[in-house]
Amino acid sequence: MERRGFLKSSIFGAALIGARAIVPGAINSASGKSAPSDKVKIGLIGCRNQGWTNLEAFLDYPETECIALCDVDEEWLNKRAADLEKRTGKKPKQLVKDWRKIIDNKDVDLVIIGTPDHWHCLQLVAACEAGKDVYVEKPLANTLEECDLMVEAARKYKRVVQVGQWQRSDPHWDEAAAFVQSGKLGRVRTVKVWAYQPSKWSLPAAPDSNPPAGVDYDMWLGPAPKRPFNENRFHYNFRFFWDYAGGLTADWGVHLLDYALKGMNVGLPEYVYGAGGKLGYPDDAMETPDTLMATFKYPDFNIIWDHACGIGNGLFDKKEGLAFFGENGTLLLTRAGWEVRPEMTNSGRNFPYCYPCDNKPSSPVPRMEALAWRKGEGKGLYRHAGNTLKCIKNRELPSADVAIGATVAKLCLMGNISCRLGRALSWDNAANSFVNDNEASTLSKAIYSEPWKLPTI
Ligand SMILES: NC(=O)c1ccc[n+]([C@@H]2O[C@H](COP(=O)([O-])OP(=O)(O)OC[C@H]3O[C@@H](n4cnc5c(N)ncnc54)[C@H](O)[C@@H]3O)[C@@H](O)[C@H]2O)c1
Structure with a gap:
């Protein structure tokens, strides 16, 4: 395939240059041509929404410069080029619809990947092969197999790969996780994680049509199955179609479940059961469940994911969040x-209250001190960009390193696969595979449409 030829010819040079700078145990420094004082030169792939928001967060740091923009949609490409010029006073040097030209651009140090999930793996692996550091959007990928490949690529080419799970750089998340690990909550038996989204409404069915003028639709589809254009499956709404993404579980789930794993200090569970479906909007166009509850079972606690589209009444009056239920x-x-919020106890009196004996319950007392609401500072994305830049310089693992992104993306995908198959699944961590379930294993694999090939590392 031409792409492999392209990767070999264009990337080989960069990989060799990078090899000079290998420091054992550290991540290899960026292409080797820039002095540490130089600006980090950014190329953005996928400009419309989060990709652009990410770029803006990086541009808040004076040591960055965006030199290249890429999008398959000319309208958004041109709009973001104008936005960039307005913001920085400079036009991007490169404006392209084919992302491979960004990879081929020797001046790009950091690639931001803001494309739909089905593209993340190909673009990330190519960027790593080319000796570039990467900021890739979450969820890391659309299949378990791709997640593993992406970790392998980052490690093999010694690249800094930051995943867009920006909570990892937002201090209050880590404070809360440390508190859970302090043991003060007592034994935590249940972690509930939820996203109730009144804004994730139904998606009325729409007919297929021609792609809008200026859109390279083949390049939007890429490795996904070929099909006619449909506006429902395009910008933003791709989230609700299995070919490109994993619905609300993968979209919101990765952000929140990441902290369930971090708080409980665990990786993937040995058992998952996901149940749900299109219970709210059975006739609309979305494929992914509008209602889903998944139980991830660990030896002495459960993590429960719970989402609903079109309903805003989440637990504790919060649309989304997580709650660690400890005995205290x-x-x-x-x-x-x-x-x-402390658990209340009856201070040693027997329960239940018995009459006419005088074993009256005393007034309840808290089992631990309450901690009043501690407001986060609300600069997570800005700090996440800053953490990426720091790691590009010192070659350390970033706060949402690719392996962190891979684990939680796999967790979410496992919940989805169980729900799609309608049965519980066992997972073997040592073998990194589902246990005796061919259908689940098939759904964990990436099947790419020609001419795209799953990268080999
Ligand atoms: N971290 C966060 O808080 C956060 C928030 C929103 C979205 N996201 C993630 O960001 C990613 C993008 O979501 P979005 O809401 O920005 O989607 P979007 O549809 O608004 O934007 C995606 C852009 O990528 C472009 N694109 C698609 N294929 C391309 C290709 N091959 N080459 C170049 N450009 C291509 C599209 O034309 C579009 O402009 C998703 O993975 C999503 O989960 C993360």
Whole structure:
């Protein structure tokens, strides 16, 4: 395939240059041509929404410069080029619809990948092969197999790969996780994680049509199955179609479940059961469940994911968040902050209250001190960009390193696969595969449409 030829010819040079700078145990420094004082030169692939938001966060740091923009949609490409010029006073040097030209651009140090999930793996692996550091959007990928490949590529080519799970750089999330690990909550038996999204409404069915003028639709589809254009499956709404993404579980789930794993200090579970479907909007166009609950079972606790589209009444009056239920108290954590609500006890009196004996319950007392709501500072994305830049310089692992992104993306995908198959699944961590379930294993694999090939590392 031409692409492989392209990668070999264009990337080989960069890989060799990079090889000079290998420091054992550290991540290899960027292409080797820039002095540490130089600006980090950014190329953005996928400009419309989050890709652009990410770029803006990087541009808040004076040591960055965006030299290249890429999007398959000319309208958004031109709009973002104008936005960039307005913001920085400079036009991007390179404006392209084919992302491979960004990879081929020797001056690009950092590639931001803001494309739909089905593209992340190909673009990330190519960028790593080319000796570039990467900021890639979450969820890391659309299949378990791709997640593993992406970790392998980052490690093999010694690249800094930051995943867009920006909570990892937002201090209050780590404060809350440290509190869970302090043991003060007592034994945590349940972690509930939820996203109730009144804004994720139904998607009325729409007929297939021609792609809008100026859109390279083949390049939008890429490795996904060929099909006629449909506006429902395009910008933003791709999230709700299995070919490109994993619905609300993968979209919101990776952000929040990441902290369930971090708080409990665990990786993937040995058992998952996901149940749900299109219960709210059975006739609309979305493929992914509008309602889903997944139980991830660990030896002595459960993590429960719960989402609903079109309903905003989440737990504790929060649309989304997570709650660690301990025997002494419950820690509630959201993007806005965190708090601890103590469990109440009857201070040693027997329960239940018995009459006419005088074993009257005393007034309840808290099992631990309450912690009032601690507001987060609300600069997670800005700090995440800063952490990426720091790691590009010092070659350390970033706060949402690719392996972190891979684990939580795989967790979410496992919940989705169980729900799609309608049965519980066992997972073997040592073998990195589902246990005795061919259908689940098939859904964990990436099947690419020609001419695209799953990268080999
Ligand atoms: N970290 C966060 O807080 C956060 C928030 C929103 C979205 N996201 C993630 O960002 C990614 C993009 O989501 P979005 O909402 O920005 O989607 P979007 O559809 O608004 O934007 C994606 C852009 O990528 C372009 N694109 C598609 N294929 C391309 C290709 N092969 N080459 C170049 N450009 C291509 C599209 O034309 C579009 O402009 C998703 O993975 C999503 O989960 C993360």
